[in-house]
Amino acid sequence: MAVRSRIKTLKIDGRDVSAHEDETILQIAEENGIFIPTLCRIEGLSLIGACRLCLIEVKGWNRLVPACHTHAEEGMEVFTDTERLRNYRRMIIELLFSEGNHVCAVCVSNGNCELQYLAQRLGMDHVRFPNMQPVRKVDMTHERFVLDRNRCVLCARCIRVCDEIEGAHTWDMRGRGIDARVITDLDIPWGDSETCTSCGKCVNVCPVGAIVEKGRAVGEMTKRKDFLVYLSKMREAKK
């Protein structure tokens, strides 16, 4: 039997917890029922640490660190829900809401949207920035799916799942900063893509209403959140 890594004991929000040293703070928190918000991360794909929502404070460390990418250390004292962290998280969600078209009432993902959930959970109840009202191309060319870039939050889950799991790498990102956006192949209409296998994985991992199935009405788009874990388990079993 493989030797599992050593056990570490640490404190999260004042609670004593123990964990394997190869576990991240995020994993340990989840095992112990402690909520840490995340958006770019999804179980089964590589970590990019981009959303910065899972930042935590560690006693004695100057910088805030992402829980998804920080491993357990003996005697570490972690704080996941301080005023400072709550402020930054709300601010990030506020910036996201003001940047795109995130009008829940008219969205097919209403009620099944991770951004909406985070806003409610983190108490982001008003937006102090004028909405940028982007006018970005909605791509309806795929026979089964729709891409609405106005709702995209650039979490890069679609890019990662297509590259790492499906192996097609139909998706990528173009531009930089505020002009960054997702593209298919050579920035051609999705329906014309030669590499897309229409597997629908990107639809299932998209946290918002940016990549959805056609023909859904408001609030009808539900996604299977655990399918990546299921997929990797089945693949592992086959090996």
Add this chain to the structure above:
Amino acid sequence: MVSASHAESLESIISRFAGRGRDALLPALWAIQTASGHINLEAVRALSLALNVPEADIYGVIGFYSMFHDQPTGETIIRVCTSPSCGLAGSDDLLDHVCQRLGVEPGQTTSDGRYTVEETTCLGLCEHAPAALVSQRGVGERSVPSAVDLESILADHSAPYPAVTGSLTHLLLDGIPVDRAQTLAEYGDYSALRRTLNDLMPDEVVAKIQASGLLGRGGAAFPTGLKWEMARRSEEKPHYVICNADESEPGTFKDRVLMELRPHLLLEGLALCAYAIEAEQGYLFIRGEYPLATQRLQQAIDAAVASGYLGDNIMGSGFNFHVEIRRGAGAYICGEETALFEAIEGKRGFPRIKPPYPTRVGLFGKPTVINNVETLCKVPGIINRGGRWFRQWGTDLSTGVKLVSVSGHVSRPGVYEIPLGTPLRQVLTELCGGVTGRLQAVLMGGAAGTFLAPDEIDTPLTFEDLRTVGSTLGSGAIMVFNDSVDLRDVLRRLGAFFQHESCGKCYPCQLGTQRQKEILDRLHAPLPGDRERLTDIGQTMSESSLCGLGQTAAAAVLSAMKRWPHLFE
């Protein structure tokens, strides 16, 4: 202009790069663009198959770097710098003039297809502000210092522009020509490397650097010897050494001057680092906006290889070290070390999460030392003369000498070498010939730095003293503003800079730099609540961004709010 028949064909470029793998992507894209002016879909498809990189991925890379074009451009691209130092010197008028003469808007191409005009961020020619960069297909690229009008920009400057330099300590830049590169014969026979290969073990080289107390000169001031030691001890092999010559911090041009004037000093420093950490391959990553430095360094590498100072079995010692130049393509973020690795690996310049740090997981996932140009240029002197010699200058914490890049309202803007601890006032009065007009503000450390008020210029220039007053020495950029300047205009340019250069990977910076820019654009007529929003955005970016770009994107703004609150009312 060279006719199309002289340009390398796509087929030939593809076969030259085929099978080299993904890290050949940026060099291949440069080759294609140089040959045909832009990178079209046919080229992307061919490259995708030759390098085994997905099409969407390549397309994403092209769209990330501002010097790559996927659409045809004019035969000549004129890029006019509008960063603060050039802004003071009238770059907005120059850009207007060029556009008016050619009948285009910035970003457009003339109807005859001859010219494209672009607005660009700092070109590192701040002592010759205003500056432009001209790319002529087939003839190459050149920097245009002290640009006056369209004619002066388009004139074929074969005469080199001399660097303005001065020194209190006379180590790096004294007694050498200022209008051409020092030749190998003038430089010498790489005596520090020779002595090292004959007499010193790698750990002894590291010990000498550690004894000198040298701190990195790129801006972060990390102890160089410690960095080398950490990489040397990393068991994973091979090790890599990289010179970070992506000098893109607005107001910083000392590395450009070192590369243009003393290329062999840099190469010897790089080779010494390679020996110390047992690396056999090194990269010089030079920003795309530095054509002259790139050309002179390539000539210096060729000369050093021909004389046996680089290459296999250097000076008969059995030590092998190869250096390759990699050209950036217009992205400030690539000065961030992990983003620079991504660029060499042929990807979009997205910074990685740290830790792990480069000394353990760096380029191609291997232990890597990455040092700034000036840092490496300090190494041969320390090896030849010892750590104690270097410590005769500076303070206990900030040892040795430092180059500063001074631009803006002084009589003699240029690169100056000072012992650390020299008060800023002395630099401005003695070396730069004094401030022109009445001093209003100094921006230390470039766009990512902080402002000082006139009553703070007696601060000694050390890392620790500047930290005490809430400022930074950074890369040594010093931008001087007299009282004719509207600081709101300077802040507006800084806001535009970060909005343009944010890579878009993490939310606080991607969204925060945009919102910060909007507020800085309307400082003359702010909306209610703007000051609070600006503070909140600034703090969020500073504390929660993924990398140093976002973490410093509000530093200058926050420092200005503290010193001149009335500017934000």
